[in-house]
Amino acid sequence: xxxxxxxxxxxxxxxxxxxxxxxxxxxxxxxxxxxxxxxxxxxxxxxxxxxxxxxxxxxxxxxxxxxxxxxxxxxxxxxxxxxxxxxxxxxxxxxxxxxxxxxxxxxxxxxxxxxxxxxxxxxxxxxxxxxxxxxxxxxxxxxxxxxxxxxxxxxxxxxxxxxxxxxxxxxxxxxxxxxxxxxxxxxxxxxxxxxxxxxxxxxxxxx
Amino acid sequence: xxxxxxxxxxxxxxxxxxxxxxxxxxxxxxxxxxxxxxxxxxxxxxxxxxxxxxxxxxxxxxxxxxxxxxxxxxxxxxxxxxxxxxxxxxxxxxxxxxxxxxxxxxxxxxxxxxxxxxxxxxxxxxxxxxxxxxxxxxxxxxxxxxxxxxxxxxxxxxxxxxxxxxxxxxxxxxxxxxxxxxxxxxxxxxxxxxxxxxxxxxxxxxx
Numbered sequence: 001x002x003x004x005x006x007x008x009x010x011x012x013x014x015x016x017x018x019x020x021x022x023x024x025x026x027x028x029x030x031x032x033x034x035x036x037x038x039x040x041x042x043x044x045x046x047x048x049x050x051x052x053x054x055x056x057x058x059x060x061x062x063x064x065x066x067x068x069x070x071x072x073x074x075x076x077x078x079x080x081x082x083x084x085x086x087x088x089x090x091x092x093x094x095x096x097x098x099x100x101x102x103x104x105x106x107x108x109x110x111x112x113x114x115x116x117x118x119x120x121x122x123x124x125x126x127x128x129x130x131x132x133x134x135x136x137x138x139x140x141x142x143x144x145x146x147x148x149x150x151x152x153x154x155x156x157x158x159x160x161x162x163x164x165x166x167x168x169x170x171x172x173x174x175x176x177x178x179x180x181x182x183x184x185x186x187x188x189x190x191x192x193x194x195x196x197x198x199x200x201x202x203x204x205x206x207x
Numbered sequence: 208x209x210x211x212x213x214x215x216x217x218x219x220x221x222x223x224x225x226x227x228x229x230x231x232x233x234x235x236x237x238x239x240x241x242x243x244x245x246x247x248x249x250x251x252x253x254x255x256x257x258x259x260x261x262x263x264x265x266x267x268x269x270x271x272x273x274x275x276x277x278x279x280x281x282x283x284x285x286x287x288x289x290x291x292x293x294x295x296x297x298x299x300x301x302x303x304x305x306x307x308x309x310x311x312x313x314x315x316x317x318x319x320x321x322x323x324x325x326x327x328x329x330x331x332x333x334x335x336x337x338x339x340x341x342x343x344x345x346x347x348x349x350x351x352x353x354x355x356x357x358x359x360x361x362x363x364x365x366x367x368x369x370x371x372x373x374x375x376x377x378x379x380x381x382x383x384x385x386x387x388x389x390x391x392x393x394x395x396x397x398x399x400x401x402x403x404x405x406x407x408x409x410x411x412x413x414x
Binding site: 013014018019022023045047048049052055057058059061065066069070086090091094095097098099100120 | 220221225229230252255256259262264265266268272273277294297298300301302304305306307327350361
């Protein structure tokens with residue numbers, strides 16, 4: 001902490017730009033929306049792995065860490081879904097401010113809720129990724145057995161069964177997860193991030 | 208994304224330890240508690256600046272970015288204060304999982320609320336910093352004019368005036384902000400982080 005007394009040491013608060021500079025890339029929200037079983041979390045985790053290899057600083061907000069913690073007081077009524085998305089959006093904004101590329105994997109079925117989050121952020125910081133997959137295929141995957149319970153009426157207000165999913169109109173990226181592999185999806189998102197100069201292009205590794 | 212097909216590429220999810228490794232240090236919560244005007248935010252911001260110079264990845268959660276966003280639906284009744292701290296704790300936990308040293312500057316007057324947050328985290332991850340300062344001095348500083356309004360009865364439930372502040376019993380660090388300078392406080396916290404091997408010791412810069 002020794003400082004030259006003729007140099008003003010106080011440059012002011014550390015900013016979002018400072019934190020991005022330390023990390024070597026910009027920070028954005030990658031918002032994965034789509035039906036349960038469409039592959040949002042799978043793609044997000046594979047993407048995180050690929051970005052980690054490139055020393056990109058990421059974090060994933062999804063049901064696993066948010067529904068069991070911050071949002072454990074919320075259910076699945078339209079009001080609670082709205083509050084769930086509001087809080088996810090506000091927390092994602094904090095992560096962007098911290099310089100992190102934050103991925104949110106949430107069904108987020110309502111356009112108005114996704115728009116709300118987009119408007120919380122600066123232009124270009126909210127990247128909506130629509131993980132598109134026909135309901136029949138999501139239902140046949142049924143990784144958590146939720147569709148079965150929804151059909152039996154054990155779970156109410158289940159998106160695609162007895163609650164609506166409003167498709168994005170102008171998402172930045174569309175992944176058709178019944179046609180594209182996880183690796184193809186990851187590559188598509190990485191190319192987008194490179195083109196928008198959010199992350200640096202990978203150096204040519206050929207020796 | 209080209210991979211040698213004889214090497215198993217899928218190492219599984221990126222973990223908290225992976226993210227810490229990328230950043231070059233461990234992640235913890237530095238929880239600043241104390242009266243309004245005690246200097247919590249000032250010390251946190253000065254500490255962030257000093258840590259940034261050492262390439263430590265930090266973020267600050269305080270009234271400026273949380274009360275106006277995530278927690279803008281909350282007031283200052285005991286119930287709302289409790290929920291305010293619960294959410295701050297849950298968000299701080301996410302930042303620790305992301306590999307960040309997260310500082311929370313919040314009056315957080317109730318022991319039970321601070322204990323709740325401590326119990327959300329792994330042992331050693333919650334570092335309680337009591338910014339201790341006599342009420343009369345905080346009140347004479349009154350940086351936001353809040354004590355004046357509380358004395359006039361314009362603000363109700365103001366900590367130290369008509370709402371209690373429960374002192375920490377075993378905080379990891381105590382800063383007596385009426386006796387120690389901001390620089391001394393910052394150095395004390397940095398020494399603690401070094402001793403606990405949360406951040407690396409600074410390399411000797413003598414040429």
